[in-house]
Amino acid sequence: MNIVLTRIVGAVVFLVASVGLGWAQQAQLGLFEGQADVGRVKLKGSASYNPTDQTYTLTGAGTNMWFGKDEYFMVWKKMRGDFILRADAELLGKGVDPHRKVGWIIRTSLDSSSTHINAAVHGDGLTALQYRRTLGGNTEEKRSVLNGAEVIQLARKGSTYTMSVAKDGGTFVSEEVSDLALGEEVYVGLFICSHNPDVLEKGTFRNVRIVVPARDNFVPYREYIGSNLEIMDVATRHRRIIYQSPESLQAPNWTPDNKYLLYNSKGLMYRYDLAKGTPTVLNTDFATNNNNDHVLSFDGKMLGISHHSKDDGNKSIVYTVPVQGGTPKKITPIGHSYLHGWSPDGKWLTYTADRNGDFNIYKIPSSGGKPEVQLTTAKGLDDGPEYSPDGKYIYFNSTRSGLMQIWRMKPDGSEQEQITNDEFNNWFPHPSPDGKWMVILSFLKDVKPEDHPFYRQVYLRLMPMVNGKPDVSQMKVIAYVYGGQGTINTPSWSPDSKKIAFISNTDQIDRLQIVATKQ
Secondary structure (H helix, E strand, O other), rough: OOOOOOOOOOOOOOOOOOOOOOOOOOOEOOOOOOOEOOOOOOOOEEEEEEOOOOOOEEEEEOEEEEEOOEEEEEEEEOOOOOOOEEEEEEEEEOOOOOOEEEEEEEOOOOOOOOEEEEEEEOOOOOOOEEEEEOOOOOOOEEOOOOOOOEEEEEEEEEEEEEEEEEOOOOEEEEEEEEOOOOOOEEEEEEEEEEEOOOOOOOEEEEEEEEOOOOOOOOOOOOOOOOOEEEEEEOOOOOEHHHHHHEOOOOOEOOOOOOOOEEEEEEEEEEEEEOOOOEEEEEOOOOOEEEEEOEEOOOOOOOOEEEEHHHHHHHEEEEEEEEOOOOOOEEEEOOOOOEEEEEEEOOOOEEEEEOOOOOOEEEEEEOOOOOOOOOOOOOOOOOEEEEEEEOOOOOOEEEOOOOOOEEEEEOOOOOOEEEEEOOOEEEEEEOOOOOEEEEEEEEOOOOOOOOOOOOOOOEEEEEEEEEOOEEHHOOOOEEEEEEOOOOOOOOOOOOOOOOOOEEEEOOOOOOOOOOOOOOO
């Protein structure tokens, strides 16, 4: 469910990444401007970036990063203001010293005694936030209760720095340092330290994201920040950014022929060609105020959209249109109506609708012209209804038990039962086409249960389907995302059930070389 958006995606130019040869040379290295051996390092470090899988590999030496000076290797870029740094980090091989380490670092300068803070995982599993408050001063440390972190996030907000770490599949555990003065402009980067001057160690970083969040006085639904269109391999959790835009892109649908992703941006629908790596506007005629509640039919021949109609008081109305474009056909009689599901047999559309000041779930024949059928009556918000691929259930999210949680019911509205019951606000249940998995979007409790705002730190979580029902005991985080509204509002599984498409956000688009690959 969303409100009015308006129009057009800006042109995007991508920069080709190349490997820098030293810190004095600031050649582009993926997201980074340069690379450097910091301190009197005996063995020269190096870095490489693979634009196909967007993975970084660092090789470096260095005695230590402790006391009043540092020796290590890093790739870096200069940044100002607030930001969020995130990556999956891994040391390769058995290694020599148990204190070798990889992670994120933020420092005032490339001088070896500079003030700095870093979030790192060591060879022996120690995960810690380490920092130097004064030039040449002793390094201090806050150790995480989590050992052997695989996902490392380091965020700056003013003079407060927060390390959030997780093992793959788990939720974040955090440590914080406040009143750390590093200056407005800082060096931000990935690093490796062998903890042995005579040894080069190697580490890899994937799913690397540098996020500039929305500013504090940001006005939701009036202002927007940039977008990354991402694809993730669900089994490996590996993510690739396939398109970037300074505009707000929302809610990608994957076509059953595996050729396109459909998404909305500023009121229009776009078709992104996966082979060519380019988007084009999808003709929806008069429907130019579409929100992010749009769904493809299971056979891929029709697209259901939610358009804010001036003839209906600018309320969201459900329409259908051929997938190749055309004149939309009005389906729901009144608004607000926000589409989320199409039955596998193509006969029904299911949506959340405001009727008499209360949002409930309804269904209506996809041919239109017939009365809608109310399926839920509980007080509170019911939203996000989506059919299972076998047509036996409609999954949805509801606040009826307090927090927003996932529920399901039979297509006639009977046998309503709660699926999730945890500390998160869970939205938008999406069963995979093969019926073996379900992915959901989870907000933290700092978000009101009935709200699903833009530009928050959220989790995408995965559950296996066991005996036809999601098994919450095996639920895992598969992506750590800065997003929320528009990230994954609609069904976005690939036809083979191996990948999902989603949107992440940042207020500063750092251009990557985008390499088109066959999906």
